Amino acid sequence: MTLSMRSTSLYRSHSMPRKYDSSLKLNSSSDSRSILSREKVFKIGSELHRQTVKEAEKKFETQLAKKENELRLAINRRQRTPDINEKIKAKEDLEVLRSSLNKDYEQLIKIYINEHKDKVDQIEKYMSRCSRDELELHRVESQRKLQEALQDAEMQAEKTRLELINQINREQETVCKQKLAQQKETYDRLLDEQAKRLRAEFSLEFNEQQTKYEQKLLAMKRHDHEYTQQEIEQLKRNYDEKIKYLQEIPEQKNLDIAQLKGNLARIEYENRELKKLVYDLRSDFFQFVEQQKQSTYQSVLLLPSRNRYAIEETF
Secondary structure, eight states: OHHHHHHHHHHHTOHHHHHHHHHHHHHHHHTTTOHHHHHHHHHHHHHHHHHHHHHHHHHHHHHHHHHHHHHHHHHHHHHHOOOHHHHHHHHHHHHHHHHHHHHHHHHHHHHHHHHHHHHHHHHHHHHHHHHHHHHHHHHHHHHHHHHHHHHHHHHHHHHHHHHHHHHHHHHHHHHHHHHHHHHHHHHHHHHHHHHHHHHHHHHHHHHHHHHHHHHHHHHHHHTTOOOOHHHHHHHHHHHHHHHHHHHHHHHHHHHHHHHHHHHHHHHHHHHHHHHHHHHHHHHHHHHHHHHHHHOTTSOSSOOOHHHHHHHHHHO
């Protein structure tokens, strides 16, 4: 019984099943990233190992029971026989049984190794292939995530740049409005002052000419000077020409006013163009954002030509 217990413990503590487990552990540690493949491989390997162990235990238990019976008979025969030769023979039988038992166990382990070496190699190849596939998938996934991160960063940078451009345009629009209001107020004030001055000059010259004409008429009456019809007509023509000249003076003065009005109209036109430019830039920005939402893999650096021209004109 002591030999049977020792043989059983020797079988159960053999290094071959442990070597098989260690190889699985080694491969599983190297393929820790592939969870599904590892579970599938472990399930196949553990099932194969369990069947092999059961078959080996069944064969070994059968042989062990047979050898234990022979060993028990030899021990009983040695104990019951008083003859020294019989005891020596029984001892030799015990040694033969021990050696045959060890040989049977070693042969059983060799059979176990030879039968399942190919299966273990297949499992290792399958695990290596799964590991390579998992690494390739992991590499592709990493590249895809990196590309998405770069595209998101580019979109955020472009969005920030466009927001900055819009802010600059709004500030420029505010400054233009302030300048336009100041210029308009100044032009209105200058126009009013010039109109008052022109009206005063016209009234003054008209009054002077009328006074001179009246003085001439009084002088003519005072001296009883007789003028011919031609002289009177000539005097009237001179008077009419001077009055006409005085009436044309405001029109000549209005040339400066027309120039000021032209400048004011030009500034208003530039202001309208600037507002239109800001509106187009905002429209291009919202259209660009919608395009980026629809197609993620589209390049974010391509701007519409009108938007690019607007940016160059703004700066």
